[in-house]
Amino acid sequence: MVNRQKKSGLRAAMFSALLLVVSLLEACAAAPQPPQSAAAQTAAAPQTILPARAAAAPTPASGSTAGERAAAPAAGPAVKTAAYAPSSPSSLAYTIAWMSDTQHYSAGYPDTFLAMTRYLRARQGALGIGYIVHTGDIVASGKSETEWKRARAAMDELAGIPNGVLAGNHDRSGDGYGNYLKYFGKAYYAGNPWYGGNYRDNINHYDLIALGVTKYVFVYLSYEPDGDAIAWANAVFRAYPDRVGVLCTHDYLDGNSSLRSMGRTLRQKVVAASPNVYLVLCGHRYTEDEVPVRFDDNGDGIPDRTVYQCIANYQALTRGGSGYIRFLAVDEAAGTIRFYTYSPVLGAYGAPPAQATCRTDTLPIPWKLRRAA
Numbered sequence: 001m002v003n004r005q006k007k008s009g010l011r012a013a014m015f016s017a018l019l020l021v022v023s024l025l026e027a028c029a030a031a032p033q034p035p036q037s038a039a040a041q042t043a044a045a046p047q048t049i050l051p052a053r054a055a056a057a058p059t060p061a062s063g064s065t066a067g068e069r070a071a072a073p074a075a076g077p078a079v080k081t082a083a084y085a086p087s088s089p090s091s092l093a094y095t096i097a098w099m100s101d102t103q104h105y106s107a108g109y110p111d112t113f114l115a116m117t118r119y120l121r122a123r124q125g126a127l128g129i130g131y132i133v134h135t136g137d138i139v140a141s142g143k144s145e146t147e148w149k150r151a152r153a154a155m156d157e158l159a160g161i162p163n164g165v166l167a168g169n170h171d172r173s174g175d176g177y178g179n180y181l182k183y184f185g186k187a188y189y190a191g192n193p194w195y196g197g198n199y200r201d202n203i204n205h206y207d208l209i210a211l212g213v214t215k216y217v218f219v220y221l222s223y224e225p226d227g228d229a230i231a232w233a234n235a236v237f238r239a240y241p242d243r244v245g246v247l248c249t250h251d252y253l254d255g256n257s258s259l260r261s262m263g264r265t266l267r268q269k270v271v272a273a274s275p276n277v278y279l280v281l282c283g284h285r286y287t288e289d290e291v292p293v294r295f296d297d298n299g300d301g302i303p304d305r306t307v308y309q310c311i312a313n314y315q316a317l318t319r320g321g322s323g324y325i326r327f328l329a330v331d332e333a334a335g336t337i338r339f340y341t342y343s344p345v346l347g348a349y350g351a352p353p354a355q356a357t358c359r360t361d362t363l364p365i366p367w368k369l370r371r372a373a
Helices: 003-030 104-109 110-122 145-156 176-185 227-239 261-271
Strands: 048-051 094-101 130-133 195-199 204-211 213-222 245-251 279-281 288-295 303-313 325-331 337-342 361-364
Touching: 094 279, 104 110, 104 145, 110 145, 110 176, 110 325, 130 204, 130 213, 130 337, 145 176, 145 195, 176 245, 195 227, 213 227, 227 261, 245 261, 303 337
Parallel strands: 048 288, 094 130, 213 245, 245 279, 279 303
Antiparallel strands: 094 325, 195 204, 204 213, 288 303, 325 337, 337 361
């Protein structure tokens, strides 16, 4: 009898325990779940970055800051394809031309490199070309004097037209930047009125350009900039807060348009820290894109600034890139930037079928335009 009572009590205790477990499980299931991250909720929208504090930086290096070429481009006939003509040819419509990763031309197709720069010179007035950017990998082998001489001959065609270059990973060699400095060091650029200054003999430099009603500061950081170079870039952007900042570098976006490791560093330490930066231009990987990112510079929860992170590299196409050049046609009257691609070698907009698509993208100008005089 006693055993029977003990068994009955044990069963009752087990049943009570079971009810308690079921109750706890139901309570957990009904509890509210943590919300999705902001990134997960807005994956399709441009990312908004909170403000970042810039590190202390040295004063911009030596170089004339007073001289600059206003370069209001002469009005001229538009290119034959009407789709690429500015909507209102005037001093408010101008073009920034952009080359990158020309290493295969320097190594094996020097006539293509020459055709590109000769085209830019010949069409400067018609296209309103006010500035030309090269985002590195000028040559394939940094130690090849032949390649550097070919590249120099091509870039010499741009003499007198505001332009700038930087060093990519292929532009370095066993002795560091020896040949880059020999052919494209500060001695090559310092006498130009648009040249602002340099850090480490044109391995990093900046240019001051005025086009339309916009004043620009183009800051160039060569491949794998260290902390001192990054601090110098921040100091330059900070010294010209009233200018539209353009960061030109080699390694930033990947082939799928995501940030590479260096891109994450530069976005956090330069782009986010410099409220006057609105464009990033890079090469290195094989693609063409413009990726917008928004910054909440004052921390009030409302995005203050949109930056277009842009990449262009055609070296994977036939004959080292087929001579394609990326153009930013800025129309201040319409408030737009039209990105398009053209090859003077092929006489074509867009790449050969099945190789790549050279898109035309029209985006709103992300900075506030000054009032025209």
